[in-house]
Amino acid sequence: MTSKIFHLIKITSVTLITSALGLEVWNIYLHLHNAxxxxxxxxxxxxxxxxxxxxxxxxxxxxxxxxxxxxNPIIYGIYTFFVGFVGLQELFARSSH
Known part of the structure; x- marks a missing residue:
């Protein structure tokens, strides 16, 4: 895949994962307040x-x-959590070069 597609996937993934986290937090908040x-x-x-x-x-x-x-395992783990498979592909592509 081209780097332009990777960049678009990264932006979309970060946006959607952040939205999913927000929705989960909102759901927990509502349950705590009996809603x-x-x-x-x-x-x-x-x-x-x-x-x-x-x-x-x-x-x-x-x-x-x-x-x-x-x-760095912690930083790269968090990075991959937000960008998804693109982060894994970047990590494993480094070792093959």
Whole structure:
């Protein structure tokens, strides 16, 4: 893939993951105050939860593999959590060059 597509994926991913985090926090806040999320947002909440779990696993994979590729594991894990598979691809492409 071209770097232009990677850049677009990164921007989109960061925006959507941040939105999913915000929706999760809002849902927790509503539950703490005995309220519920509007029914129309339930699908977005479930979709966001799945995306957060997937990105969390990608972040863990990146964190465990970053030190063997001369990267800071915590920083690269967080970076990969937000940008998704593009971060993993960048990490593993470094070792093949």
């Amino acid at each position: 519920i999320l509007p029914e129309k947002l339930n699908f977005a909440l479930w979709f966001g939860t799945i995306a957060l779990i997937a990105h969390g696993m990608e972040g863990l994979i990146a964190a465990f593999n970053a030190s063997s590729r001369d990267r």
